[in-house]
Amino acid sequence: MKLKLAALALLASANVSASECGSVTIADMNWSSASLIANVDKFILENAYGCDAELIPGDTMPTTTSMIEKGQPDIAPEIWANSVKEAVDAGVKEGRLVFAGPSLIDGGEEGFWVPKYMVEQYPELKTIEGVKKHAALFKHPENKDVSGFYGCPAGWGCQISASNLFTALKLADANFELIDPGSAAGLSGSIAKSYERKEAWFGYYWAPTAILGKYEMVKVDFGAEVNEAEYFGCTTIEGCESPKVTSYPASPVFTVTSTEFSKKNQPVMEYLEKRGFKNSDMNKLLAWMEQEQADSEDAMFYFFENYPTVWKSWLSTEAAEKVAAAL
Amino acid sequence: MADSSWLYSFPEMERSSLRAIRKTLDGAYKEFSREYGDLIESIFDPLLSFLIWFEKLLLSTPWWIVLLLCTGLVYVASRSVKLAVACFVSLLLIGYFGMWEDTMRTLSIITVCTFLAIAIGIPIGIAMARSNRVQSVVTPMLDIMQTMPAFVYLIPVVMLLGIGKIPGLIAVIIYAIPPVIRLTNLGIRLVDKEVLEAATAFGSSPWQRLTGVQLPLAMPTIMAGINQTIMMALSMVVIASMIGVKGLGQPVLKSITNQYFTLGLLNGFAIVALAILFDRASQAYAKRTQAHLGDQKHD
Numbered sequence: 001m002k003l004k005l006a007a008l009a010l011l012a013s014a015n016v017s018a019s020e021c022g023s024v025t026i027a028d029m030n031w032s033s034a035s036l037i038a039n040v041d042k043f044i045l046e047n048a049y050g051c052d053a054e055l056i057p058g059d060t061m062p063t064t065t066s067m068i069e070k071g072q073p074d075i076a077p078e079i080w081a082n083s084v085k086e087a088v089d090a091g092v093k094e095g096r097l098v099f100a101g102p103s104l105i106d107g108g109e110e111g112f113w114v115p116k117y118m119v120e121q122y123p124e125l126k127t128i129e130g131v132k133k134h135a136a137l138f139k140h141p142e143n144k145d146v147s148g149f150y151g152c153p154a155g156w157g158c159q160i161s162a163s164n165l166f167t168a169l170k171l172a173d174a175n176f177e178l179i180d181p182g183s184a185a186g187l188s189g190s191i192a193k194s195y196e197r198k199e200a201w202f203g204y205y206w207a208p209t210a211i212l213g214k215y216e217m218v219k220v221d222f223g224a225e226v227n228e229a230e231y232f233g234c235t236t237i238e239g240c241e242s243p244k245v246t247s248y249p250a251s252p253v254f255t256v257t258s259t260e261f262s263k264k265n266q267p268v269m270e271y272l273e274k275r276g277f278k279n280s281d282m283n284k285l286l287a288w289m290e291q292e293q294a295d296s297e298d299a300m301f302y303f304f305e306n307y308p309t310v311w312k313s314w315l316s317t318e319a320a321e322k323v324a325a326a327l
Numbered sequence: 328m329a330d331s332s333w334l335y336s337f338p339e340m341e342r343s344s345l346r347a348i349r350k351t352l353d354g355a356y357k358e359f360s361r362e363y364g365d366l367i368e369s370i371f372d373p374l375l376s377f378l379i380w381f382e383k384l385l386l387s388t389p390w391w392i393v394l395l396l397c398t399g400l401v402y403v404a405s406r407s408v409k410l411a412v413a414c415f416v417s418l419l420l421i422g423y424f425g426m427w428e429d430t431m432r433t434l435s436i437i438t439v440c441t442f443l444a445i446a447i448g449i450p451i452g453i454a455m456a457r458s459n460r461v462q463s464v465v466t467p468m469l470d471i472m473q474t475m476p477a478f479v480y481l482i483p484v485v486m487l488l489g490i491g492k493i494p495g496l497i498a499v500i501i502y503a504i505p506p507v508i509r510l511t512n513l514g515i516r517l518v519d520k521e522v523l524e525a526a527t528a529f530g531s532s533p534w535q536r537l538t539g540v541q542l543p544l545a546m547p548t549i550m551a552g553i554n555q556t557i558m559m560a561l562s563m564v565v566i567a568s569m570i571g572v573k574g575l576g577q578p579v580l581k582s583i584t585n586q587y588f589t590l591g592l593l594n595g596f597a598i599v600a601l602a603i604l605f606d607r608a609s610q611a612y613a614k615r616t617q618a619h620l621g622d623q624k625h626d
Contacts, residue, residue, distance in 0.1 A: 141491045142379055154568075155581040180577060181490055183569040185478065189485035190571075196361045196486070293349045298342075 021051035021265055025073035027058035028296075031184070032210050032286055034078035035296035036303070037103055037255075037277070040311070041077055043300060044275075047326040048319035049268050060084055061155070067258050068096050074261035075272070078103045080206075081252045084157055085236060088256065098262040100255040101273035104282060107250035109207040110158065112149075112165075113217040117198055127221045132174035137200045146177045150190055150203025153183050157236070162204040164235045164243040169222065179203075191215060206251075208279050213287035222247050274314040281307065301327070360487045371493045378492045382435040390427060394418050401604060405611030414608075417600040426575065426597045433564055433574035434601060440496055440560045441605075444504045445553060452511025452549075453537065462512065469505040477502065477566045485570055495572035503560040510552025514545030550613035554606050561602040575601075 024045055028038040038055055045051040056073045058066075063076050064084050068091040081088055091097035114125050118137070124130025131138075140148035149171055152158035159180075166178050181187035187203070188211045194201035195215045202220075205212060227246035234240040255272050262269050277285075289299045304311060304327055312320045385393060397418060402411035421430050455462040477498055484494040518541050526540045542549075568576025575594050582591035 141489045142375065153580075154577050155583070179490070180571060180573070182571045182577070182580065185482050186485060186490045186570040189482050190490050193360070193364070193486045193489050196357055197364055293346055293353070 021045070021049050021268065023052040023054065024075065024261070024265075024268070025054050025056050027063045027067075027073045027076040028055035029058050029060070029063070029076075029078060032289055032296060032299075033104070033208055033277075033282055036285060036289070036299045037077040037275075039296045039300040040303060041075065041272075041275070043304070043326070044271065044311070044315070044319075044323055045268060048315060048322045049265075049271070051265075051268065060157075061087075064088060064091065064097075064256070067091065067256065068094070071096065071258040071260050074258050075100075076256045079254050079256045080108055080157075081254055085232070095259055098257050098259050100257050100262070100269060102253060102276045103255045104208065104253040104279060105276040106279040108253045109219075109279070110161075110204070110248040110251060111206075111219040112162075112203065112222075113205050113212075113219055114202050115195055115198075115200075116216040116218050118200060119218045125220070126218060127223060128169055129223065131202060131220055132169075132171070132176075135174045135176060138176070138202045139200065140177055140179070143177065145175075147175050148179050148202070149176045150181055150187060150201070151178045152181075152204045153187060154180050156184075158204060158206070160238045161231075161235050161248070164237075164240055165222075165245070168235070168243040168245045176202075191217075208282040208286060210286040210290040213283045214290050271314055271319075277310075281310065356483060357486070360483075364487050368488055368493075371488065374496070375491075375493050378436065378439055378496065381439060382432055385431040385435050386428060390422060393431070394422075397604075401608045404608045406615060407611055410607055410611060414604050417604065421597050421600065424593055424597075426578075426594060429573070429575045429578060429594070430597055430601065433561075433576070433598070436492065436496065436499070436567070436572060436574060437557075437560050437564070437601070437605075440499045440503065441553075441557050443496075444500050444556050444560065445507055447500070448504045448507035448552075448556070449511050449549065452508045452552075453515065453542075455508065455512040456515035456541075465508070469508060472501050473505050477563070478569075481566070481570055490571035492572055494570050495567035498570070499560050499563045499567055502563050502566075503556045506555035506559065507549070507552040510548050510555070511545065514548030514552075515541045517548065518544045546617055547613070550610065550617075554610060557605045557609065558602055561598055561605070564598055 026038045026041050026045075028035050042053040042055055045053045058073065058076070060079065061084065063073065064079065064087050066072055067076060068087065079088060088097060092099065112128075112131075114131065119125050122130065122134055122137075125134060135147040138147040138149070140146045149166060151166065152162040163178060166172070166176070171178075181190060181203075187205070188209075190203070191201055191205065191211055192215070193199070205217065207213075222245050224245040224247055226249045227244070228249055230244050230246045231249055234243050235246060255275065257269070257272065285299055285303060288294070288302060289296070292298070294302065304323070308324075311323070315323065394415065398411050398415045401414040402408070405411070418430075421427060451465065455465050480501065481494065481498055484497055488494050488497075522540060522544070523536060526536050531539065564572075564574060565576040565579050568574060568580055575598050578594045579591055579598075582588070582594070
């Protein structure tokens with residue numbers, strides 16, 4: 001009887017509060033950090049704002065396209081603006097998308113990386129000149145005559161920037177060949193394989209990620225400052241004729257929502273504007289996930305338990321209490 | 328209340344012990360790949376160099392020689408002018424739309440995969456047909472191979488062998504080999520018992536019975552299996568390209584992530600064209616060589 005009453009009360013309260021915020025769809029991207037943020041958002045939206053939140057599996061390109069064309073899902077918690085710059089900018093200009101705030105405060109870090117154990121052996125590998133000098137170390141998996149550089153998976157935004165930088169850095173002259181790993185899983189698989197066997201590896205990757213949290217890699221210095229004009233005017237443009245060398249600028253990583261949603265749900269938008277993770281926290285969370293083989297829901301509870309000051313700073317006292325009560 | 332909680336929610340294993348199992352198994356696999364990865368890689372080295380050699384051969388041969396060779400092969404196999412013309416035209420179109428290199432890459436890996444699948448599959452099928460015990464062991468394995476999502480075994484294979492052709496080839500063969508095994512088994516089992524008795528009565532040895540009676544009579548069914556294998560191998564092209572196999576799969580992947588529908592469709596059609604050519608040519612060949620079987624055919 002008690003149970004029934006409780007269930008009824010729960011149902012009733014859910015109904016009442018759900019009507020304030022309504023149903024919300026959150027894109028659950030297929031990589032760990034975004035999935036963790038999506039789970040945190042879902043929990044907070046459900047418990048502090050009474051939303052009826054639902055996670056929708058997604059990936060950068062399909063999700064942004066769907067948000068621009070259909071206004072669904074409502075929230076994409078981690079969009080790497082550089083990788084889908086054109087689409088997102090067009091969406092914002094047309095008034096279909098809204099940037100809610102940074103989801104990774106420090107921004108994402110892209111670059112060309114080599115494993116740390118290689119740099120210990122050959123300190124010169126810290127710079128691109130050193131990598132070119134030791135090109136013979138980086139064996140191509142299928143062609144013994146050339147060296148291999150693992151690029152970004154086909155169709156991703158970073159494929160364009162990585163291949164333009166490959167040209168700009170004249171890696172082909174140093175006998176490197178660009179390898180298309182096919183998918184993120186293929187790329188991280190190749191890192192894991194090399195790292196486990198202490199083999200040579202040189203390629204594109206980005207942080208914060210579980211892979212870079214777990215396998216210590218050194219970012220190769222291109223010997224050039226960040227040149228934003230060059231980066232956005234050429235490096236990220238497909239078919240740019242003569243790309244020049246520039247370091248990767250920190251990529252802004254945003255929470256993006258559909259305009260319709262942002263107009264209807266002011267309190268939620270306020271939360272989303274404040275909600276942002278530091279890279280150091282995110283790296284630790286991702287490393288914990290990887291080490292414990294936890295899924296993003298486990299990691300969400302771990303985060304709520306261990307980082308109360310972080311999430312409480314995003315919420316009003318009242319909302320924070322509601323979340324704490326639901327834990 | 329607490330005592331009967333298992334009535335409401337499934338009595339699950341402790342999360343921590345499940346995690347411990349997962350961590351131990353993953354750790355053991357990593358240990359294994361560290362220990363034996365190089366050895367296993369070196370076993371596959373000859374196959375890899377053959378694959379690379381074959382791909383380079385197809386790529387470096389002038390296009391019109393490959394075109395004429397393919398058309399000629401299709402004609403010799405099928406003796407059908409119509410099919411040969413269709414092959415000629417579709418290859419011309421593929422080249423005209425700028426997909427020649429990718430098509431050659433796909434052609435090379437699929438040809439090798441198909442021949443390997445047949446070479447491995449038919450003996451297994453024969454063994455299954457001869458022994459019920461083998462059949463009861465192999466059948467569930469085939470079920471696993473056909474239904475297990477490819478990525479489940481792809482990434483472990485990548486950890487063992489790196490990205491590229493060999494893991495792609497393994498994935499394609501795992502997915503494409505079951506039909507030829509199943510239908511070889513079925514075909515041999517369907518051979519009339521009385522025909523076999525007659526063969527035995529004439530004093531034929533088991534080997535003679537197999538090669539002279541069972542296999543020829545099962546051939547139409549086996550050919551159906553081979554056709555299915557070819558089709559399934561081609562359908563794996565996109566999955567294989569997700570671990571860095573070059574070919575028609577890569578533009579397909581690129582176009583689906585960027586939503587270039589036309590590019591995706593064009594490359595998809597190139598895969599379909601290859602599949603139809605392979606299929607029609609091999610079927611016509613089979614039909615022609617089995618014409619003497621008359622109404623024995625059941626296709």
